[in-house]
Amino acid sequence: MPLVRLKGLNQVRVKRADGGITVYWYAWKGGPRLPGEPGSPEFMAAYNLAVADRKAPRNDNLAGLVTLYKSKPEFTGLSASTKKEWSRWLDRISLHDIGELSLRMLDDSRVRADLMDWRDEYADRPRAADYGVQVLSRVLGFAVERGILSANRAAGIPHLYEGDRADLIWEAAALTAFCDKAPAPISQALRLACLTGLRRGDLVTLRWSQVGDLAIQLATAKSGLRRTATIPLLADARALLKEIGRKDPDETVLLNAHGRAWGANSLSHRIAKFAADVKIERSLHDARGTFATRLRLAGLTEEEIAEVMGWERERVRRILARYVDQDRIVKALVRKVASNEAKSTLARS
Numbered sequence: 510m511p512l513v514r515l516k517g518l519n520q521v522r523v524k525r526a527d528g529g530i531t532v533y534w535y536a537w538k539g540g541p542r543l544p545g546e547p548g549s550p551e552f553m554a555a556y557n558l559a560v561a562d563r564k565a566p567r568n569d570n571l572a573g574l575v576t577l578y579k580s581k582p583e584f585t586g587l588s589a590s591t592k593k594e595w596s597r598w599l600d601r602i603s604l605h606d607i608g609e610l611s612l613r614m615l616d617d618s619r620v621r622a623d624l625m626d627w628r629d630e631y632a633d634r635p636r637a638a639d640y641g642v643q644v645l646s647r648v649l650g651f652a653v654e655r656g657i658l659s660a661n662r663a664a665g666i667p668h669l670y671e672g673d674r675a676d677l678i679w680e681a682a683a684l685t686a687f688c689d690k691a692p693a694p695i696s697q698a699l700r701l702a703c704l705t706g707l708r709r710g711d712l713v714t715l716r717w718s719q720v721g722d723l724a725i726q727l728a729t730a731k732s733g734l735r736r737t738a739t740i741p742l743l744a745d746a747r748a749l750l751k752e753i754g755r756k757d758p759d760e761t762v763l764l765n766a767h768g769r770a771w772g773a774n775s776l777s778h779r780i781a782k783f784a785a786d787v788k789i790e791r792s793l794h795d796a797r798g799t800f801a802t803r804l805r806l807a808g809l810t811e812e813e814i815a816e817v818m819g820w821e822r823e824r825v826r827r828i829l830a831r832y833v834d835q836d837r838i839v840k841a842l843v844r845k846v847a848s849n850e851a852k853s854t855l856a857r858s
Contacts, residue, residue, distance in 0.1 A: 515556060518547070536560065571615060571648075572608035574657065575599050578648050590710065590773075598644040602627075612658065615649065621662045628666060635669035642666050678799040678832055679703050683789045691783040697753055698763050698771065699780055702793060704746035706800030706818055709793055711738075713771040718758035720750060740817065743803060798828045805833045 517537035522530050534543045534552070536559035543559070545552040568577065578584050579599060584592065602608055607627050614620050624645065631638035646663040653661050679687075684703065688696040702712050711727060719727045725740040742750075753762060761770040780793045797818065804814045811829065815822045 515547075517560075518556075569612055570608065571610045572603040574612075574615075574648055574652050575603045575608070578651050581651070583647075583651050588710070595644050595647075598641050599648070601641065602645055602648070615652075615662060616659050618660075618662065621666070624663050625666060628669070632669060639668045639670050642668075677791060677795045678802055678828065679791055679795055680832075683791060684799075686787045687780075687784060687789060687791075690787050691780075692766065694764060694766050695776075695779050695783060697749065698776055699793065699796060700749055701746070701753075701763065702796035703799040704743055704749060704803065705740050706797045706804075707740065708797070709773045709777060713761070713763060713773050713776055715762045716759060717755055717762055720755075720762065738817075738819070741804075741807075743807060745803075798832075801825055801828050802833045805829050 517540070519535040519538045519540065521533045521535065523533065525531055534547060535541065536543060536556055541555070541559050543552050543555045545555075568574075579596075584595070587595065605627060607623060610620060610623065624642075627645075628638050628642050631641060642663060646661060646666070649658060649661040649663050652658040679699070684700070687699065691699070698712070701707075702709075705712070705725060707715060707725075715725065715727065719725055721742075724742055726737060728737050750762070763771055763776075765771050765775070777793045784791050801814050801818055801820075804817060809817070811822055811825050814820075814829075815825045818825065
């Protein structure tokens with residue numbers, strides 16, 4: 510009977526004690542052994558069954574977890590842009606060798622080395638590697654919350670990208686240098702971002718109907734429009750909005766040079782271009798931290814700022830310690846020294 514060429518078919522020749530050769534056929538290397546001779550009905554039936562079983566979706570490994578996660582509200586409730594970006598990484602996880610990791614292996618602390626090896630494959634793009642780990646950790650965290658796994662072995666995997674933008678803000682000198690260079694539609698957009706802390710997607714879609722006398726109220730894009738954010742309006746923010754000029758309630762607050770609403774990517778790229786022109790290593794993303802410092806100067810507590818920003822309190826504390834609280838301490842010490850020196854001078858006179 511002629512040999513049937515089947516994808517992955519693996520032949521193993523075993524020498525018998527009498528010197529003869531026995532040939533065994535397997536569906537693939539490491540796969541199930543097939544009965545009969547290649548091409549025979551029983552051989553073909555066993556081969557087709559093995560291949561179909563191999564391709565069938567599994568729910569006992571990481572790829573199966575990804576499929577389950579994508580069907581649940583934890584994923585379906587995300588914004589369209591987040592789902593699109595996360596889906597790329599979810600597919601990479603499923604199709605990679607780590608997608609075959611069983612639930613038992615995922616619960617073993619030693620699997621962390623395999624997960625870090627996967628991260629390291631993107632080491633030439635450290636920010637991308639960190640983003641991939643974030644998505645992976647979210648899937649494993651979902652499995653823990655659902656009682657499928659006992660621990661998230663991706664939690665706390667160190668970042669490869671060292672430039673932690675969470676600690677950066679637009680300081681006054683940098684913002685002034687930028688606004689002196691950039692056209693009004695771009696500088697107004699950055700200033701509004703610094704004075705409201707709005708995420709990029711919410712910033713470019715903000716409408717005048719969402720701007721009140723004391724606060725901005727809007728359903729946030731990041732929450733899939735399920736969470737309403739209330740952003741207190743600082744005096745400088747009210748002045749800027751007056752400068753921009755209130756228009757039709759349904760019109761977006763920020764318009765580009767052509768009188769149309771900004772696209773999120775377009776605005777980010779334009780701000781990055783003018784920041785580079787004045788040699789400032791800042792981005793639109795850094796405006797959120799800037800707003801946190803403004804809220805502190807306005808008298809809000811760490812807890813209140815965390816509530817407004819939707820951040821962990823530790824992140825707020827880190828930024829304030831670097832840009833606000835330490836500066837306040839230094840200025841208080843300078844005033845105390847000056848006061849002591851004045852008292853000493855009076856005492857000697």
